[in-house]
Amino acid sequence: MTAVFALPLQALAADEPAATRIVVGYPAGGGADGLARAYAQAMSKSLERPVIVENKPGAGGTMAAVAVKGAPADGSVLLLGNIVVNVLSEFTYNKLPYDPKADFVAVGQAARLEIALAVPPDSAARTVADYLAAAKADPQHAAFFASPAAGSLPHFFGLLLGKAAGVELSHVPYKGGAPMNLDLMAGRVPAAFSAASEFVQLHKAGRVRMLATSGDRRSEQTPDVPTFAEAGFPTVHGSSWLALFAPARTRPETLARLEAAMQAASADPEVRKAIDALGMEYPNMTREQFSKQLPEERQRWGAIVRASGFKAD
Structure with a gap:
């Protein structure tokens, strides 16, 4: 029985990269960078390989997205994306050097804001x-x-x-x-x-x-501050977020391993400490739930952006 399962496991191990890079589209020292470094350290334990952060600022996160879009789809390169880069950009730019829907697949939500x-x-x-x-x-x-x-x-x-x-x-x-x-x-x-x-x-x-x-409930960070719903404006709701994305061609088994590493990291006391210190909220959904949420957010915010007439270029 052992020999039957050994071959697939060995094959998977042989296909895994020697290290993983998390590309962050913002300078070192900011909130996104701090969150990425906390996850990188914790995920390296589960993945049993180095996970490093690469800062690639420029064009509001676009340069980082382009770099990951064309990267090998083997778990070696991930994007720390956000709602602007991976949702709003589709509606705020006339031309984008990447497709937020087609070029990336979600690994998991890292934090909510x-x-x-x-x-x-x-x-x-x-x-x-x-x-x-x-x-x-x-x-x-x-x-x-x-x-x-x-x-x-x-x-x-x-x-x-x-x-x-x-x-x-x-x-x-x-x-x-x-x-x-x-x-x-x-x-x-x-x-x-x-x-x-x-x-x-x-x-x-x-x-x-x-x-x-804007949350569904008061933040633990500021329990004295009401939600917009409590203030009488229930339609003013929702969250920003930071999440890890992989190139779209990444295999399901690789995504599953990366998701498991993310989930373990999100429960790590050091990651939780970093999320608290950054004033963010803990992730609250699985990769499947987050993936289903993305089209809903595109529909909702796309209508709002179009109604505003705003274009960044």
């Missing part, structure tokens, strides 16, 4: 309704919201809230979360949408005030 609305610490707005009332009463000054980038998920969450409330909100795009937060803390913008992880520590320190988050 709720989207939050925050205001300056001295703002009179204590609730989402307060902010919207001010925006409606004084559209030339109060009806603005910032986001870390044009075409980002926070950008479209701001438009989604305006539509749900029947209030025209104007978008102020920034080049990253850091300059946006500086202006928010100083009161130079009346409100901002971003990943909740961008605001958590500032909120706890009283340097900004979070008004709502």
Whole structure:
């Protein structure tokens, strides 16, 4: 009986790469990089080979996606993707050097990021309704919201809230979360949408005030902050995420091994510690569930992006 099963196992081992690279489309030191490094260290234990992180920033993550698209489909190269690169880009760009649907297959969700609305610490707005009332009463000054980038998920969450409330909100795009937060803390913008992880520590320190988050339940990071549904806007919901993707031609058995390594890593205390430190939420679905969610997100956000008329190029 042993000999019967030995041959397939040996063949699989012989086909496996000597190492795996996780390509991250953002510079070292950021949240995506930190999460990738935590997963890399934990996954190397299950895969029994080195897992290293390669930073390939540029064009909002596009360069990393192109690099992985053409990589060997043997588990040696993975992409740390996100909802912008793997969903929104299909609708925000007229031309892409990759196909988000056809060129990649999901390995698994690495972390979730709720989207939050925050205001300056001295703002009179204590609730989402307060902010919207001010925006409606004084559209030339109060009806603005910032986001870390044009075409980002926070950008479209701001438009989604305006539509749900029947209030025209104007978008102020920034080049990253850091300059946006500086202006928010100083009161130079009346409100901002971003990943909740961008605001958590500032909120706890009283340097900004979070008004709502986009999850189905309150975040463990900020239990004092209601969800948009609790604030009266149930259609303003959803999460951003970070996930691992492989080239589309990757074999099912290779994907299964990578998924198992990811699941083991997501339960690793060091990975959980990193997710907490980054202000993110734990992954909450299997590879199959996440793969089924992707077309649903494309349908939902595609309609929102098209209605906005936004194009990045």
